[in-house]
Amino acid sequence: MTLTERSTRNPAGAEERPRLAVRVKPAQMVAAIVAVVAFPPLGLVAAWGLVRAHRLGKTDPSTAIKLRNKASRLVTHTFGIGATIYALLFVYALLATNNYAVSRAFLDLEVLRDTLPMVLEGFVLNIQLFLTAEVFILLFGTLLAILRTLPGRPAALIRWLTAAYIDVFRGLPSIVVILIVVYGLKRTNLPLLNDLSDFWYVVIALTLHYSAYTAEVIKGGTEGIHWSQTAASRSLGLSHGQTMRFVILPQAMRNMFAPLLNYFIGLQKDTSLVTVIGLLDAVNQANIQAINQSSLSAFTGAALCFLAITIPLTRLADYLSTRRRRRELARG
């Protein structure tokens, strides 16, 4: 019997094949019960759908499976909607309890408005630190990465030293590096290094710390390029340096953007550590205002400043890594 014959004789084609009985899985039932408890209005509808699917399971499998799939999608929706409602309720409760104590402490709009100019002024310092340090970090980090990946036996000691540096500075909390550099260098009486402003000490500290991460990202990015690219380049007579510059780094850049951006975000947040050495950044300003105003709303202002920078950067890093993954899939 050919296909066409069968389809003319039996257009639906479904009756001929006996369908298996549809069963509602235990996990789906449990999820439905949780949904009912979490958010009854939708949860009950979903649960009722599953019950009907279970009843029809043997007599009308095709309707049952439709019902079951629909109900199980509704369970997921219920969780989402329920979670949103609870989150909003929780925030409201937090703000409202104890006669709006939390709101007054953190969301006093008047205080926020009055203190924001100071906080913003402080935030300029955070931005300056971030941008200045980033330039040095990229330069020094690239240098470290180059030294770390020098080929050949004679360069072994250089590689080892660089690795030791990177390990040490990756392992230290940035605040420790800042404290050591700021308080340490001042006392050294070294020419040039003992009469810099605190701003530059912090730039040095952040550079020492973050260039170690940056070097690792660059090294990782170059190592992600298949060795056959190096082989092809060297076989044509290009030197190690030329191979790096023209063949490996241009390809590795794409892999480095997203992780580098993540460290930039970390750096941006770490600029607030200068509070401990008394520089007047956004956080320190907020702290002073909080003491003066007996409201913590200034901190909310500082938080908003940081979020205004970090959230877009985070989204960008996310977008870049998703795009890279999609491109890799497309290339096969």
Added chain:
Amino acid sequence: MAYVEIRDLYKSYGGTPVLSGLSLDIDEHEVVCLIGPSGCGKSTLLRCLNALEPIDGGHILVEGQDIWADDGDADQLRMRVGIVFQQYNLFPHMNVLDNITLAPRRVLGMRRREAENVARELLARVRLEDKATEHPDRLSGGQQQRIAIARALAMQPRVLLLDEVTSALDPEIVGEVLELIGELAADGMTLALATHEMSFAREVADRIVFLSEGNIVEQGAPERILSAPEDERTRQFLRRVLTARPGVVPAGP
């Protein structure tokens, strides 16, 4: 004196010997086909000849100069000995023209205009002149491999090493690459190629070298090696590869 002389070459990876005391001469304008089971060391031999792998012992002499001697220069050698790989290894971030002109410009110091003229001539030779501005990932495997050959030729090497250059290609496009290699051989290019294409080897080679376990088992004219091999290992190998390909009459001893 042969153009390339390999004397007593030793090479191992992490204690596993790959080449054990291999000696081989390649004359100018000669086409030498390396055959042998996978892992016999033919790819490693070619990579050593291009100084992509440091050697553990022995000597490689090109034009009488020992490339691993204290006064040897691997980059000098690579200008005279080009290599093409199984996986093409084109630079994916550059278009075809830049792939070909990178080394002439950066290593030979050619001007862009001059290098591009050379590149376009080579593209015409591999019959891909219309692909100059394409990126490699837009080309078929056979086209990419022909570009890779053009890229190696752009450095005007005296010897071209071809490392299983058709093994990664779909069967129906192997022909276009083999045809090109045949033309290079006819033009008098010195070629050393590792290959599994026995009928091609018979057609193009001046000499076939059978390797097994890191050394040469036997070598000679294609007819003799393929039709009347003396060593049992050669016979076994040929039986395996030739019966694996329907349509090719097995060459019995």
